[in-house]
Amino acid sequence: MEKKMYHFTGLWDAPVYGPSSKLVSSVVYDSRDVIPGSAFVCIIGEHHDGHQFIEKAVTLGASVIIGTSEELLHKKSTIYPDVTFIAVTNSKLALAELSSNFYDSPSKKLATIGITGTNGKTTVTSFVYSILNALSFRTGSIGTAGIWDDKEKKDFKQTVPTTPESPDLQRVLDYYCKNNIQAAVIESTSIAIEQHRLASIDFDIAVHTNLTPEHLEFHGTMEKYKQAKLKLFSQSKRAVVNLDDPGMSQDILKFSQSPVLTYGIQSNADLKAEDIHTTANGTAFNLVVNNKKYYVHAPLFGHYNVSNLLAAIGASFQLGFSIEDILSVIFKIKSPEGRYQVIHNLAPFKIILDYAHTPDALSHVIEAVRQSPHRKLIVMITGIGLRDPNKRPLMAQEVEGLADEIIVSVDQPGFSNRRDVVQDVLKGFKNPAAPNIHTKLHREDGIHYALGLASKGDVVLLTGIGFGGYQIIKDQRVPYSELDVIQNYFKFPHSC
Template sequence: MNINFDNETILNVEKIHGPLFAEISSLNYDSRRIEKNAAFFCMEGEQQDGHLFIEDAIKKGASAIIGSNEAKLARLAAAYPDRTFVVVKDTREAMARLSILFYQQAYKKLTTIGVTGTNGKTTVVAYIYSLLNQIGKPTGSIGTIGTMTSEGPFPFQPTTPTTPEAPDLHYLFHQFLQRKEQAAAMEVSSIAIEQKRVEGISFHIGVHTNISSEHLDFHKTFENYKKAKLKLFKQTEKAVVNLDDKGMAEDILDLHHGPLLTYSINGHPDADVFASNIRTNRKGSAFLLSIEGRASLVHTPIIGHYNISNLLAAVCTALHTGVIGEKILEKLPKIKGPKGRFQLVETPGNSTVLLDYAHTPEALRKLLTEVKKLNYRKLILMVTGVGIRDKNKMAKMGEAADGQADAYIISVDHPGYRKPEEIVASVLSGFSETNRTNITVTHSRKEGVIAALNLAEKEDLIILTGGCINGCQIIRGKALPHSDETIIEHFYSTQVNQAKSSLKPEAK
């Protein structure tokens, strides 16, 4: 694509050095991934300043450099007069706007659905994906557990945990269009909103789950965190609101003036869609679903009241897309959730493993409330501190778990640049009631999973909370592959093989 930077007012260009026109074949913010005729964005982050890598990008063939450091760009423009140097006030905003232009506004040709909230984003996106695809509206999804087209997983390696950077996001929208998708459901994190990864997008539907304290290492205050979340509803045509959430529901109702659907599992009288008489067992849940003024008995493979709430968010979303209630009801018995969200795994040892991504104190409390409704002999709980998240939250995870299990594994998720020993100590500081003899400490998630499995006996329930982001553990800036399910499978297959070996007669 040939771009005249002097003519693109949406980029808010302050000054251009060198040619006004540049041939652009790709967009990138990582100098290591630059190709010929790429546009390189000089992003300034906590660890690095992209302006320091401009010459690396030029040597690899970048045709345009976009950044905010005018002195740096002017100096390099004199050394490389054949390249275009574009000075902008906000590099992230320019990157988002140019991504929309480069990918020819692909997002506008899809029904875009943005889901935000402290807990439940991944599950709601998965339910929307499952429901719309069952109904016959081909839908892709983007979020913590990866990228999906309507046909299945899409090979894409993100550089951020939840919401991709703008060039990656619009690339995915473009890929969805190429594959004839009609809708895209995605997680929108508060950090992504503040970092302008979704800048310039007008979502067809914005979905709210709930809010509790999170990411305060980034936002500094809860009010800043909430303000970031609310920004999504300034760029959505329609909204879905959880009336059970006292933290943010009223704010969205005051802010959003477009079409609105609300939901509740707590009997809120104003809810458009609500569930009552919820009954849960290990196979799923049954409840009365009131939708479009009619109550129907629904059976789903979903476990947990909070997951029923997440399902209602998906139901409201489907209604917003024009699907009638009767058609939605037909599909709910076959709804599919994401891996690692109240996922029960039976083991050869006749114990049960429950995988759940509960990584906030509120999510952990809700999970444990639901778990107590199940039958088991002994409860073994793994609680982790997430190194790449708010340090102050680690002790609160310990507080939420304290006194709720028979045995504990305290371990580490995504240590990032923090020391595993310090993360574990922070989680342990939240415990006050539990006898320390009932606590086992490990310094990696793999060690934690194995320690939990080693403790289990017949009819025990092992809960592995926290977990992987995009199938990896983030350690010192590197995404290292990790799978709890693979570790579990290997653990029990090794036990079975050892048992078989012990039964073989000795050679004479």
């Protein structure tokens, strides 16, 4: 077990009670993770206040306690005189800074690419990861699709679905450094940025995909949501910006102090895709760079994925690779699990899984699916119990009139009433009682119903937060496998 000596009087401009120097064995924010010598940082969360677990942390062997309640910490220091107590103004920022320091600032030894936006983060992360590794630039990725080194998915602790808490993130970056990984692609959510999980990382490149309403249950307003994402660009050396996005592209261009590369399909961007058309096994287009055209054929579908690919090309170019070298490996790009994922060999009809859980993302994937040959299009949409209720009826508005059969179900209900969530979605339909609109309170039942409606030549599109490995029911993460649910249907067919 490695330990590091700290002299806390010089680390922050903050009151220190107890010994001013300590050997630290780990940096943690969950008292259950404390080992002898840990620095325990008290985080005030939505449901728990870390200050309530100080005694437990000390009992387990924590040698340093960091928090924001100076009066409480001072009092505890008189009870535990051998423990160092530090009163900071922002414990989440302190957690990020101490975590980076503990691992000797691993991000400074890596090329770091942060991907932010409402939709497309996971796909762009996967495309950048694919391109850089195909160019023999050893790259790891961190995000919704898990934590990967340059070859495989790793079994690192990931307590949040996308951007890990700062100690977990720094631990992964340290692993990359020790294993000669050269770059890290990090999905950077607005919540993670606002909570300072990325505060200690000076990104080489920040990539913007788009901005549409999302996470308003956390941020409160679109302006606060946008301002959170903009912070990423103030801590990056270069930027890649989607000029087609009205949500925040102009804000980045106006305020960014770093070199910016733009991309787009409708706009006159630095990287522009023209003459896009679908083929049997992907999409072809002309890439225009500095008035020079390159023919590109990529294994992806939908204009929105062409935009995602342009973002990945832009990030790789900003990292120093030539357009010619980047395009030479485009055929090797891979989409992440659950993003326009086609399920083969189970049925005489096509099954497509897509993570689309915002109105904008749903609109894009339906547009892409409708371009492929099909007899009947069957779409399942969901309302999310844990997210902004105002978004639920918008999902209905995006699909109405574009699918032959529509199934409405529920994702991540949390403590929400499933029937209320479904009713919120139904409010978005002009005619919610239409015979082609069906409701199922559980995702599994919705999937089986959708599959039961399909026959040869049809397409079944299953959207929502299905692939992540769990559903949050009340306050529990209940294991869930989308593929198991689909496979079970064909093992034990249900009638409609």
